[in-house]
Amino acid sequence: AQKITQTQPGMFVQEKEAVTLDCTYDTSDQSYGLFWYKQPSSGEMIFLIYQGSYDEQNATEGRYSLNFQKARKSANLVISASQLGDSAMYFCAMREGGSGSARQLTFGSGTQLTVLP
Amino acid sequence: DTGVSQDPRHKITKRGQNVTFRCDPISEHNRLYWYRQTLGQGPEFLTYFQNEAQLEKSRLLSDRFSAERPKGSFSTLEIQRTEQGDSAMYLCASSFDSTLKAEAFFGQGTRLTVV
Numbered sequence: 289a290q291k292i293t294q295t296q297p298g299m300f301v302q303e304k305e306a307v308t309l310d311c312t313y314d315t316s317d318q319s320y321g322l323f324w325y326k327q328p329s330s331g332e333m334i335f336l337i338y339q340g341s342y343d344e345q346n347a348t349e350g351r352y353s354l355n356f357q358k359a360r361k362s363a364n365l366v367i368s369a370s371q372l373g374d375s376a377m378y379f380c381a382m383r384e385g386g387s388g389s390a391r392q393l394t395f396g397s398g399t400q401l402t403v404l405p
Numbered sequence: 406d407t408g409v410s411q412d413p414r415h416k417i418t419k420r421g422q423n424v425t426f427r428c429d430p431i432s433e434h435n436r437l438y439w440y441r442q443t444l445g446q447g448p449e450f451l452t453y454f455q456n457e458a459q460l461e462k463s464r465l466l467s468d469r470f471s472a473e474r475p476k477g478s479f480s481t482l483e484i485q486r487t488e489q490g491d492s493a494m495y496l497c498a499s500s501f502d503s504t505l506k507a508e509a510f511f512g513q514g515t516r517l518t519v520v
Binding site for chain 2 (some may be wrong): 291292301319325331332333334335338340341345378379381383385390391392393394395396397398
């Protein structure tokens with residue numbers, strides 16, 4: 289089973305509007321972290337926001353907020369007041385709290401967001 | 406420190422040739438990761454170093470792949486006898502620790518094309 293599922297290969301949003309990018313995850317760990325990264329065409333992965341599994345409040349970072357619904361295992365990213373510079377690929381990722389030392393990130397397949405003028 | 410840097414940014418090679426990529430992590434980060442990203446997909450974990458010790462390897466890392474981090478600073482990823490299926494973006498990331506919320510800082514990647 290996929291650990292991270294992003295069902296929207298592409299999304300369009302009008303400039304200044306809000307947009308929600310969907311992410312569902314699958315883990316048997318009680319302790320885990322969820323991340324969103326932005327990848328512009330230049331290739332680097334830019335960290336946007338983090339949500340821990342035990343965090344009671346939804347994370348917010350400027351125009352980014354994370355709609356965390358633990359029972360549904362979803363961690364949707366909300367971008368408010370979209371800007372043209374937000375056009376990029378967006379990845380949801382999870383770090384599980386298991387015994388492995390690496391604790392690497394597991395990524396979804398991404399959503400290509402295009403902001404229209 | 407300007408972040409994680411990777412060299413080269415692009416590499417075109419003929420099938421069967423060996424290639425080597427370099428990653429310079431953020432200096433105070435002792436955790437270093439290599440990921441591979443194919444077109445239209447998210448990055449996939451390849452291997453992990455804590456200081457100079459390679460502690461985990463994905464089954465994606467075939468025998469043709471080898472990674473080193475000799476002095477616990479920069480790392481190299483070598484692919485021997487390249488195949489067309491090796492064409493991908495190779496991303497390096499570093500982090501200060503491996504706590505759940507540790508932010509992984511990524512380089513801009515090396516895009517490999519095998520012709």
